[in-house]
Amino acid sequence: MSTAVLFKNARLLDPLLGELQEDRDILVEQGLVKEISDRPISTSAARVIDVKGKTVMPGLIDLHVHVVAVELNLARQVHMPNVLVTLRSVPILRGMLRRGFTTVRDAGGAGFAFKQAVESGLAQGPRLFVSGRALSQTGGHGDMRARSDHMGDPTCACCVRVGALARVVDGVDAVRKAAREELQMGADQIKIMASGGVASPTDPVGAFGYCEDEIRAIVDEARARGTYVLAHAYTAAAIARAVRCGVRTIEHGNLVDAPTATLMAQAGAFAVPTLVTYDALASEGESYGLPQESVAKVADVREAGLRSLEIFKAAGVKMGFGSDLLGESQRLQSNEFRLRAEVLSAAEAVASATVVGAEVLGMSDRLGRLVPGALADLLVVDGNPLADVSCLLGQGERIPLVMKEGVIQFDELQ
Template sequence: MHDILFVNARIIDTEAGLASDLVDVRISGGRIAEIGPKLDCPAATRIDANGRFMLAGLIDCHVHPFLADANISRLAEVPPTLMSARAVRILERMLQRGFTSVRDAAGADWGIRQAVEEGLIKGPRLFIAGRALSQTGGHGDFRSRTDDHDVCHCQHALAFTSRIADGIDDVRRAVREELRKGADQIKIMVSGGASSPHDPLERNQYSPSEISVIVEEAERRGTYVMAHAYGADAIRVALECGVRTIEHGNMIDQATAELAAAKGAYLVPTLTTYEVLAETASESSWSEAMLAKLALVREAGLESIRICRAAGVKLGFGTDLLGDSFDEQSREFLIRSQVESPAQILDSATRVNAEIVGQVDQLGVIKSGAIADLLLLDRNPLEYLSVLQDQGEHIAVIVKDGAIIKNRL
């Protein structure tokens, strides 16, 4: 791997909300080796940024590249081969939009992660959850009401999405099984959801005793639990049981947000998916009940961010897109800009998300010793968030793991 020397770049500090003066950045061995003025490395590949803005590689902490259908139940007709082929295209396009890392929130397995690591797929590095855990009748139970069979061990895309586990012993075994199969973190469903047909949105799922055991098993292996949750009470129970990240969280209230802040937990909003699902409702064949749930969470999304910002909750960045809508990934920046500053949003999508995936000072920052994931942007994203739109068109250079993925200079 050859050294790379960027000259005349302005580094974006997302935490401070500032762009640096012109500096040089040397990359060696896949990491940022040196930052300073007028660096010299004759053997390096030299790239003149010409005053462009350098941002750490983006991180999306809630993706589903294996759920390539907005109507999730239809995935029961999709074999793993087709599912994987679709996921490859989705991941490759994510990388071209500047997302050098993503956290899969159910569906991906260690095989697709390994394919990325071996360079067989040019996609973002993956932090996988394996199959999400759901109670019977919960957000991960997609059986029809006329289906009286036990959950099958089928080999189709829907079967990779979730597993049913009930009771202390069953959830304990399920966590151990997902970790055995290579999960980086554990995903659970603790409230109803919009995309599942029969579970009420406002009702809690999983008992505190079950959640506590799930958290215990994850922590024993040095990892954590991420929880799908909408209602304030479901979020509260999850936080009290030690869940580390709350996914969505649209219906959180002030008291619960203060509890999240006190516990140092994270909330990962996913607003763009609600907009896209509402716009494509006729194509997804969602039921009226599902669309009604979607309308509720969509309306509450921006207010949940206001509440959490005021309470001091650490906010990550996610998208939760399904089907053919993955090209809307960067739209999340614009939606959140209605209630947050560009610096806050960019910090969520870089430094804070790096904390969530356990990569503090390794990902999400541009500093000596960090992994060399970085973007060179035509305009200052602190002033023009639109520079991240248009499928990466305004990203001049993309570097992942110290390797040039894209270079149009």
């Protein structure tokens, strides 16, 4: 239960400002930021915490996670027992929250039940925006079947496997129905595979996913429910056709070019780069069971990752924070900050995980900043992330307190 908490003498981080605001008092009541002042706040709060010398900042937002990706070998985990996958996802959720990510968007796999588990307190984790199962064409990035001389049945709506991050569906009428089904089952947004990928066995990275009529049908269904479509896409051609069809966020985007980035900016589409996953796949993917055909594809997109940030930035495309890690590599989530800081300023990297993430989720008035009326998602940090993002790395060692919606989740200040 949320109780009133007063943070005194904070160095307040507002992602819209270039420097910390010194000596701020922050009052949290009923799950919200009640008041922020440069003068002492008088209150009968249940707890007063003096954070002098420490930074207080909004909770982080990761727009591309897979909480049910408990293995690097996604084809193998499709066949794992549902209960085992579910239970193995629980520490993944807790780890994200401990690293300071108070909100995440699951980009394929987790459904409404995972939201229920977190919201009811059954599992400890970040606030979830779920996509249900991503939609993939036959032979696309979500089709985990190995090459064979016959076509076995892919995971479908009538054969639920918790370990399946995607479902295979083809044709305009079929994808329209699939989008409706995922929305009916509680998806907050719809994820599609608009190009080939690394973790899937049979699709080249440069392959298209879905024809334009199929993409438009899915976008129409999402818009009809007041939401949007995010698309896995690597190449400039795949990105451009997805954006022209109305896709709102492009996931990965490593092989973007300048004209396509300009098209994205003009359309108001967001990019969600996920650089850390390629580092993880290259360094430890094979040792944790990533198939050889996927290992061979990592190099195609890894080297282009940092260059894509430069292209997106030059075109004025807003970039959200994403990690896209699988299995044992989930612990590396915060390393995305380190990689982005090679191209972006620390302040830009922080903004991607706060205000930009909130804008993508349609929650700019509630998330991403600590202002009166916002949800009290709050981190106490040893260090200044606007100067050096290293204080956000690791497993939360330099984040002694994590609060989500007014409830303290982790506290090493006592």
